[in-house]
Amino acid sequence: DVKVTQSSRYLVKRTGEKVFLECVQDMDHENMFWYRQDPGLGLRLIYFSYDVKMKEKGDIPEGYSVSREKKERFSLILESASTNQTSMYLCASSEPGAQRGLYNEQFFGPGTRLTVL
């Protein structure tokens, strides 16, 4: 079974702190994604990566950056956390899809609930 793990289930940080959210997948997937989930807004894509050291902005990248130094690990970074970044953060991974004419299932981690005070 594919397993996507996230470093913390719950995290509380102070405004202005630098925050790292870590995600690891064990199925050698090339694609990895970071979403935030807010009530009434669904899942919104922050950043994604289709290869090591490659990254692309999603729909809401402002205030975030990412790092992918190894294939299995994708980190989301909040350079200076703000209260409006309080949210549930979900990581996902998948095989490459559209490049090969296929669309593949995204496998999600359990999420990190981040509270910024």
Next chain:
Amino acid sequence: GENVEQHPSTLSVQEGDSAVIKCTYSDSASNYFPWYKQELGKGPQLIIDIRSNVGEKKDQRIAVTLNKTAKHFSLHITETQPEDSAVYFCAASPNSGYSTLTFGKGTMLLVSP
């Protein structure tokens, strides 16, 4: 970019009833439409998907229909059970060269015994 609208936001049914969730999308280039189920405390999980060259797909008690002309697709769950209670998300994937998804805002389904 793609915009996906999902209705209703909440749906309450009695066990054994059917449930229908509807989504519309804006980008006519989108050609892949998955549905995800998110149980409490877990990440979303794919339950069924449909591609643009297919009008309907079934898997036991769940089915998805797609109308490309009208740009809408629906999830049908028959003989609902309490364990179907969850949040359901529809999504659409534009033919952008990457496997990105644009999600709807979700439907909370509550099945009462």
